Amino acid sequence: MADTEIQLARVALTLLAEPGTRAVHRLVARHGPRAALALALSGEIPDETARDAVAARLAAGDPRPAAEAALATAARLGARLVVPEDAEWPPGLAALEVVQLSVSDRRVDRELAPPLCMWVRGEWPLSDAFDRSVAIVGSRASTQYGEHVATDLAYGLAEREWTVVSGGAFGIDAAAHRGALAAGGLTIAVLACGIERAYPVANTALFDRIAETGLLITEWPPGADPLRPRFLIRNRVIAAATRGTILVEAAARSGATQTIRRAIAMRRPAMVVPGPVTSAMSVGCHEILRLHEPARLVANVSHVLEEVGRIGADLAPPLMGPQHPRDQLDDQATFLLESLPRRGTISPDAAASRAGVDIRTALRKLTLLETLGFVVRREGGYALAPQPRRLPENDPP
Amino acid sequence: MADTEIQLARVALTLLAEPGTRAVHRLVARHGPRAALALALSGEIPDETARDAVAARLAAGDPRPAAEAALATAARLGARLVVPEDAEWPPGLAALEVVQLSVSDRRVDRELAPPLCMWVRGEWPLSDAFDRSVAIVGSRASTQYGEHVATDLAYGLAEREWTVVSGGAFGIDAAAHRGALAAGGLTIAVLACGIERAYPVANTALFDRIAETGLLITEWPPGADPLRPRFLIRNRVIAAATRGTILVEAAARSGATQTIRRAIAMRRPAMVVPGPVTSAMSVGCHEILRLHEPARLVANVSHVLEEVGRIGADLAPPLMGPQHPRDQLDDQATFLLESLPRRGTISPDAAASRAGVDIRTALRKLTLLETLGFVVRREGGYALAPQPRRLPENDPP
Known part of the structure; x- marks a missing residue:
């Protein structure tokens, strides 16, 4: 495990700017976490963008006591901190260092840097858990159809020892986690708030079940609120840490379509389950398939394995129609x-x-x-x- | 209108070999219909393939009396014969002269030559009727979902003065014809039997309604039976005569997927409506989208117009379903x-x-x-x- 000073510096820096901030990530990459924090505390960061990024929260005071408190709270909760210096840091996250989206003014589209650290609840080493993993994301306002398909795909993937990753939200996310759990498989919920915050609260029991056999992870320290933009910031981790992302049901402009667009930008398999064209919950899925050439239509687990599986190991049987x-x-x-x-x-x-x-x-x-x-x-x-x-x-x- | 000798020769040649037979079409292209028939009757066709193609039925006797009878029957039924020498011959059919499918041993995949003639019931000149036309094809064993979508697309296209072309079968075909009729639009049923044969019989009233305002057309002379392979032979005409083909619901190996594969081979817009992955009637559609890159997912009339419309004339607003x-x-x-x-x-x-x-x-x-x-x-x-x-x-x- 990385030494405490590195941990403390990374947590403190996370407290100074929202995860994903490129300038802060670059600062850490250049000087290392401890020197980067020292520069921030002294107000002498050479790069103006990085200086601006941390200025507001720095004005509220030294972040180190809060970072120490966060680490203590996490320990008390049975959670641990994982940093890039640790062997278990998921290698997939490195793709975020270079990913670029087409021009956008939105902060969440520009600030896509890798996390500075990850809070983790659950036994599995992160990199092992993410090694054979697929994200299943979709609408919170899902239909029975979407939930059925998400559960079914998650079950099938878990059965074949693939980890199912999602965001722990209502609807498709919860269906995916449940499908994986039902198959006795490994599932990971990537949260957008403190590790101890069961959000949505109605999913508390689900989160506990996930933590028992799988993992709950988040970039935010204990106590952090599930603020709206954080879900979008979080999505880049779901897309980057997994081998591919499946979209099941999404309205025209939903956060889930954003996750799969991140996967496309990182050249990861981007898979979309179609649905009835009469359903508003299909519109986002069909638009991704229509507008993004790399997006691939998938209708079952075999199709998914064709995209993410290793050749030979995960064979997809060819289409079989009824024979007359x-x-x-x-x-x-x-x-x-x-x-x-x-x-x-x-x-x-x-x-x-x-x-x-x-x-x-x-x-x-x-x-x-x-x-x-x-x-x-x-x-x-x-x-x-x-x-x-x-x-x-x-x-x- | 073409002279009677040309008509008679073309009908007689159609009686000697199933429509689409390349060798016979080549013979006619080289020598003209009258000389081609004369060569056939004399048993002196230079090309062996063409000679073999007509040998069996020629052995049963001179086809000219039957051809004359067919023309008389058609006249009595109020149907007319249209031949390539006529101004109203649909230009799109010429694409069949060059279309080639990937290697296949099946006769229906090899013998894709244009029709020698067309029997027509209805007032519209063929080429006018097909000028702005879209084919909507799909399963006979359709679901309510598929029928709803087919009707809706046909209605919307007819409203925008597009001709809706289909095969007059149960299920998606009938729904497409009905949608176009409901909008007071022009619809064409391309049959696989004699023009007077209402097949399926249960669609008799539908065929009569189509003939009143639109067209019934077929390559086969009056009296011809709707033999199974003829539906597949017929499909090439649906794909060739229209500006694009839409597939709505198809099982894994259905004739409708064959029609859209013909459209793809002719580089015509090939449009596919997705459906629930839980439905067997979606499997053929999704496989076309997965395996054929030119196939485009369409979810509404705007998407269809984007594919087949003239730029500027048929504007497709983004993400807006058509409102009727x-x-x-x-x-x-x-x-x-x-x-x-x-x-x-x-x-x-x-x-x-x-x-x-x-x-x-x-x-x-x-x-x-x-x-x-x-x-x-x-x-x-x-x-x-x-x-x-x-x-x-x-x-x-």
Whole structure:
């Protein structure tokens, strides 16, 4: 585990600016966390942007006592702090160092730097837990359809030992966590507030179950409120730490579409479950599929594994439609079969003429059709068999 | 109109080989229809493939008497023959001369040549009717969802003066035709049998309604049976004659997915309506979207117009579903409106009874419909207004 000074410096810096602030992350990358904090406290940060970023909260006083209190609270709660200096820091988060979104004036679209630290509740080492992980995100105002699909995908992924990551919110998030738990799998909720804050409160029992077998993680120190912008700031972590993101139900401008756009920007598999076009909860999903070429439509776990799985290890079986005995007939046999009258018999000559095949072919194919049970020979001609028989078992499709 | 000899030759050649047969089409392209038929009758076709293609049916006798009979029957039925020599031949069909599908052994995938002729019931010149046309195809075993979407898309397209083309089958096809008819639009059913054969029989009334204001067309002469492979042969015409094809609901291996694959091969807009991943009727649609990059997800009429419309002429507003004046009507008003005869008047009593509402409600809703310009009062009853009026400007959708 990293030494306490590093931990303290990183927590203190997190208290000085919202997670994701690029200038602060750059400062830490350049000078290390302890020197970066010292520069901040002395008011002598060379970079003006970084200086401005921490100025307001610094004016409220030295952040170190609060950082120490946060670490003490976390210890009391059974939570731990994980920092990039630790071996278990998830490598996927490094993608946030370089990700850039198309021009946007919104802070949450510009300030996408990796977290400075992570508060964690649960036993699993972070990097192990995220190694084979897929995010499932979507609307809070989900429909039964969306919840069903999210639960089903999460169950299927957990069964195949993939970690299911989501945001712990109502609707799709909760359905995804529950699906993974139901399969006895590992699930991670990435929160947008202090680790001890069960938000939404109605999900308290769910959070406790997740922490028992999986992980609750957050960038914010104990006591931090779930402020609205924090959900959007948090989303970049969900997209970056996982191997791919699945979107299940989203209205036209929902936070969940933002998460998958982050995944696209980081060139991670961006998967979208479609839905009825008559549902407002499909609009965001369909727009992502329409407007973002890398976004891939997925309809089941096999499709997801095709995107995120290792070749060979996670094979997706090719599409199988229902097989009809008639599908195995070639064109000439099909035409002949179709040329038979619905009642009564037809001579091979007449059948050949109607089907447009020569008489030798007609006789050969009619014999085949008889063998397969499609036609019967009667009164010197051929008639449709009373009931088309299935192909013999030893004649596979 | 083309001269009778050309007509006769083309019909006779159609009788000798199933439509789409490349060798026969090439023969006609090289020698013209009359010389091509003469070569066939003399047994002296230079090209062996073409010789083989017509051999079987030629053995049954000279096709000219049957061709003459077919033309006479058509005339008696009020149908006409249109051939490529006619000005009204739809130009889109030329794409079939060059289209090639990835390797397949199936006859219907290889033999994609343009039709030799078209039997037509209805007043519209073919090329005019197909000029601004979109195909809507899908499963016969459709769900309420699919039928709703197909009807809605067809209604919206017809309202914007696009022709809706489909195959006249149960399910999605019928819903598409009905949607276009409900909007007072032009719709075309491309049949896979003789023009006089209402197939499926249960759609007889629908076919009659289509022929009244739109078109029934087919490559097969009067009397031809709707043999199974003919539906697949027919599909290439639906894809080629239209500006784009929309797929609404298809099981994993349905004929409708074949139609849209034809559209993709001809580089026509290939549009797919997604659906719930929990529905077997979505599987074919989603597979097309997953496996064929040119296929585009569409969720509403605006999306369709973006694909097939002329830039500037058919503007697609982002993320806005189309609003129909009818959408603002409640169920009772809609039922009453639907209960009105297409021609002539109906008494309020009769309308109430057909719509299944009480007479007081009927009178109130009919007054509303009159105010909105959907119906007019005439001879003590109500009649459909000549042209559905837009809602008043100050009553936004």
